Amino acid sequence: MKIEVVLTPAELPALKQRDLRDAICVVFDVLRATSTFVTALQKGAKAIVPVGEISEALAWRQKQPDVLLGGERDGVRIHAAQAGGVDFDLGNSPREYTPEKVRGKIIVSTTTNGTRALRACAGARTILAASFLNLSATAAFIKKIQPAQLLLVCAGTRENEALEDVLAAGAMCELLNIPLAPALSPLGRGEGVIQMSDSAEMARRAYARAKSDLAATVRTSENARRLLAIPELRDDVSFCLQRDIYPLVAAMDADGSVRKR
Ligand code: MLT
Numbered sequence: 001m002k003i004e005v006v007l008t009p010a011e012l013p014a015l016k017q018r019d020l021r022d023a024i025c026v027v028f029d030v031l032r033a034t035s036t037f038v039t040a041l042q043k044g045a046k047a048i049v050p051v052g053e054i055s056e057a058l059a060w061r062q063k064q065p066d067v068l069l070g071g072e073r074d075g076v077r078i079h080a081a082q083a084g085g086v087d088f089d090l091g092n093s094p095r096e097y098t099p100e101k102v103r104g105k106i107i108v109s110t111t112t113n114g115t116r117a118l119r120a121c122a123g124a125r126t127i128l129a130a131s132f133l134n135l136s137a138t139a140a141f142i143k144k145i146q147p148a149q150l151l152l153v154c155a156g157t158r159e160n161e162a163l164e165d166v167l168a169a170g171a172m173c174e175l176l177n178i179p180l181a182p183a184l185s186p187l188g189r190g191e192g193v194i195q196m197s198d199s200a201e202m203a204r205r206a207y208a209r210a211k212s213d214l215a216a217t218v219r220t221s222e223n224a225r226r227l228l229a230i231p232e233l234r235d236d237v238s239f240c241l242q243r244d245i246y247p248l249v250a251a252m253d254a255d256g257s258v259r260k261r
Contacts, residue, residue: 002149003176005169005199009113009156012120024147025121026128026138026172029155030164031223032092033114034250035131035240036070037258039094042246044103047257048129050115051108054083060108061086068102071110075226075233078110093236094133106257113162117155118252124151127252132168134246139175141249141261152203163221164240167214170207173200215241 006015027034037048049067051057057069070090071078077091090096092111109115121127125147130138142150152172154165176194196204210217218224218241227233251261 001146001193002195002197003173003200004149004151004197005166005203006151006153007166007199007203008154008161009116009159012117012153015120015151015153016122018123020121020124020149020151022147023124023149023151024126024128024142024145025124025151025153026130026142026169027114027117027121027153027155028130028165028168028172029111029114029117029162030131030168030218030240031157031162031221031227032094032236032240033109033111033155034129035133036092036094036097037109037114037129038131038134038246038248038250040070040097040102040107041250041258041260042133042248043097043099045097045105045107047106047259048250049106049108049257050118050252051110052116052119054078054110057088057108057110058084058086064106066106068105068107069109070097070107071115073112075223075230093233094239095236113155113157117153118258119256121151121153121252122256129250129252129258130168130172132171132241132243134244134248134250135168135171136175136244137247137249139172142176152200157221157223160222162223164218164224166203167207167210167218169200170203170205171211173204174207174211 072092152169
């Protein structure tokens with residue numbers, strides 16, 4: 001298995017050009033899209049449909065009036081002035097996605113980075129939405145499948161890297177049990193069963209350094225600082241850093257919707 005980390009949103013267009021038929025893509029948008037999607041599924045939502053634009057979400061609502069509209073722009077819920085007079089039902093805070101609101105529902109969601117990253121992986125053999133909330137369940141699924149290629153895709157923040165996504169990718173590498181400095185080989189790292197690209201090595205080492213106080217490190221990130229500055233959203237940061245509270249695997253089906261696997 002070759003492990004690679006897609007570190008920035010700038011790499012997403014190139015991803016679309018690649019042959020990913022042998023690959024599992026795991027998308028991380030820790031703050032907050034993938035954390036919110038796995039929370040919604042854990043709370044009983046039927047499916048999440050990630051879309052790129054507000055207009056796409058509105059088209060879904062036209063077609064299927066009972067879908068919920070979720071997502072954000074600049075971190076907050078999309079409101080009527082941005083969406084042709086339609087107030088979205090939910091923002092992108094995982095704490096909003098309660099069983100009362102989402103059980104049995106299909107949620108069409110558009111966010112700045114997370115939904116874009118999920119869509120960029122179309123064509124992959126399997127696309128997973130992951131976060132710290134369901135990290136071990138996702139790792140166990142990958143170990144069972146043992147794909148030839150594993151791409152850990154960091155959604156990022158706006159056009160930049162997101163520290164929290166890279167750390168989650170690093171935590172995933174650690175969970176896949178790769179020793180830090182294996183015996184020398186041409187790659188110097190994990191010859192044979194597991195091959196680590198430099199981007200994966202960078203992510204794993206970043207996580208190894210940060211894991212003793214992950215929250216303190218993540219709080220310095222661009223998106224964490226933005227959320228911490230919004231009183232009603234500040235608790236999302238600590239919520240999204242909880243580890244393995246959901247024993248679920250969230251996979252995107254051929255129809256483009258993310259469901260519990
Ligand atoms: C995103 O998709 O860009 C993020 O999830 C945005 C956010 O939730 O603040």
